[in-house]
Amino acid sequence: MFIVDVRTKYLLDYPKFQTSFIVSCKPGHSEITILDIYESGGYQNELEIMISQEGSIYYLTIYPKKDKERKFDNNKRSFLEKIKIVCDYISIVYDNQTIDYMRKISESVYVLEREFRTLIEIIFLKEKGVNWYKHLFKNTEREKKRTINRDKIVELLNNPLDDLDFVHLKDFVEERIKFSSSSISDKLNSIEGLLSSNENIVGTRKDIDELLSTLKEIKELTSTRNTELSVSTLYKHITSELADEWDELYNFRNPWAHNHCLMTKSDFVKYETLAVSVLKKIRTEITLLSLLYSKEDFSMSGDKIRLSISRFSSLGTSFCRMKLEFKSKDIQQMLEVSDATYVDFIEILRILTEFSGFQNHNFDIKYIQMNPFITGKIEEYGRELLANSELEQKLDENLLELEELLKKYNGNYNLRKLEGTAFTLKKDVDKYLKQISHEITQLGDNHPSE
Structure with missing residues (x-):
């Protein structure tokens, strides 16, 4: 039976709004300077402050007064901007809002990644069978062996995409889209238009005509529906817009993945908005591949x-x-x-x-x-x-x-x-x-x- 030692219990019962700092003041400044900023800046009606000194190091905690929680983000930013002028070192011990934001992101990341990986996997399993990844897309430079030092049950599974990081999933998808018939044809169309309209290109008219003829042949090949990889099917379900949003989501996910000291409400809202958009797109495609796979x-x-x-x-x-x-x-x-x-x-x-x-x-x-x-x-x-x-x-x-x-x-x-x-x-x-x-x-x- 697993017993939780209360001496190592994670902090769960804490006020929602509170930030604690380690601070060192520049020469000529001290705790008195910080308290002066607190009082002269008009923070007495907005924030509570606690401060203690140990040599040249100050330990500082701020939190909102009752009924002032809604303004805490702005007041915290404003207070930091002012003490930054007199401090040469400011670091976070704990930020309670960040704990809450990261917990919520943690709950969503598993669902997002699992459903995105499943979407890709189902598409190719339906198209190419169980060896689709091994034979077509394996890239050892990007993959990590994730079963090392794990429970042996993990070794019983075959989840090929799980060896790819979050951002590499996006690269994987983009590479497939680049070679879809519609994407290549769009590019070839623009080249064809440029060559047809530009009379100042170096070379004989015969050279240009041959180039145009070659481009036409390539277009016909890429327009063939039964391509070797059937990437047109992937393109229907995973668009470039979804790939771009996944890439953008990666940037907002980083503070969670790398345990950044501070996440603001603005960053969290951007992550949440993007995550909802991405998940809706993924779930729409999963719906098309499951409930509506063979019927309208x-x-x-x-x-x-x-x-x-x-x-x-x-x-x-x-x-x-x-x-x-x-x-x-x-x-x-x-x-x-x-x-x-x-x-x-x-x-x-x-x-x-x-x-x-x-x-x-x-x-x-x-x-x-x-x-x-x-x-x-x-x-x-x-x-x-x-x-x-x-x-x-x-x-x-x-x-x-x-x-x-x-x-x-x-x-x-x-x-x-x-x-x-x-x-x-x-x-x-x-x-x-x-x-x-x-x-x-x-x-x-x-x-x-x-």
Whole structure:
């Protein structure tokens, strides 16, 4: 049994806002100078300060006065700027906000990296089989043996991308995109246009014509859909925009990875915003590779209720639309989410489970949430849930409870009433939009260089 020694317990019970420093003053300055800055700078109403001296070293802690927490970031920065003038050494002992920020980043990094690696892995496994990485992309200069001194269970696994660092995942993706037919064709198009329009290029017209002919041949080769690596498939799922955002995310992740002494709220908000954007893109692609891999629509129905998620495309970008439709007291109700992922779809199943009190004795909905590729089990669970008579009864008797559960998960999840011709029109519009989206996608597949 593992016992935690209280003498080595991590600091968990601490005020949220507090920063402690080690400080050394320049010649001619001392604790008195720091206290003068504190008083003359008007910090008495904003900050509390504690200071003690040991020779030429000062130990300093600041924290906000009650109800002044919201201004602590700005007051801390301002105070540091002023004491920096009279100090030749300032270092952090502890910053409590940084502890909280790093804990939150730590929780997100595993999920982000795991889902990104899974996305890449599934694409190539489907395309090239189990030896895809070993035969095509192995690069020993970038890889690290991560099983050394680890528990032996790790050696039983084959996770080829786990030998690549966070930033090398981005490089790996970029290299694949560079050789996609659409990327190469774009570059060749620009070269072709330049040579065609520039009359001052050194060389004979015959030389230029031969070069243009060669470029045309290369374009035709790169436009072939059945390329050796089928990188056009990767390009559909991992775009250059996602690769760039992943690279940017790496810069904001560094303070966490390297235990930097101080992380500001601004840095954390930038990381969080970018992480949400990246994760949404990754999960959209995972949804397309799991629930919607071989069909345009993944749905399940009962007598009075239907839940579906469908594939759509806009300006070359794929997205998924989710709809929950049901009758309550003979009035048609609908929840529509225009940019959903498998997480939203399974979460709706979980909410309906909680709402109805439904129990599947074979497995719990919680064990489905992290693996959208077990589509058979998701369909099985959904069919039983939506056919449950208690769910249909509660939809008539206590719709308000369902509305509250939906809003608790996402404040934008609002049910709408659709009656008569409005409901029929809505279904017709969706049908035609889906058909148009499918035709545009097919057109793009048939002309990958355009």
